[in-house]
Amino acid sequence: MAKKAAVLALNPVNGSGLFQYLEAFYENGIGYRVFAVAETTDISTNSGIALKADDTVANLVGKENDYDALVFACGDAIPVFSNNADKQYNRDMLSVIGAFAKASKIMVGHCAAALMYEMAGVSEGRKLAVHPLAKGAISKGEATDTPAEVDGNFYTARTENSIPAIIGQVVEALKD
Secondary structure, three states: OOOEEEEEEOOOEOHHHHHHHHHHHHHOOOEEEEEEOOOOOEEEEOOOOEEEOOEEHHHOOOOHHHOOEEEEEOEOHHHHHHHHOOOHHHHHHHHHHHHHHHOOOEEEEEOOHHHHHHHOOOOOOOEEEOOOOOHHHOOOOEEEOOOEEEEOOEEEEOOHHHOHHHHHHHHHHHHO
């Protein structure tokens, strides 16, 4: 039986990255729910396309046992997070990331995912592909210059253009 993924979608989310994950999951019969890292389910892509997520990250807190993987669909993570770090939805996001990692769930993400893993305290000792602008902020994990990294249960891609380098492995892990 295929596993189920919780997908965190920032607001705004990178539509190209988000839809690569969702399309791969849909085509392979992998269940998923999209959780907006926002106060409401109404989000948009960073190109302005309006989207409606299935739920908000607040309603994912404490439900990590319902899912086998956490996917971080990046967007304008660095500026949006830095301007809203005190918001409850960002605290919930970091809590959820920590809970999934602590439970040894599959962790997937691109762009600034490694930075969010670092901020949640779950990157230590991990090789992580990260957007070049966030690389300097990684101190506990090992930020690499490679397009993608797979380190245990962590699957990271430098940008949305690098997701194809990990998506097949992610799908296989979620189909097992």
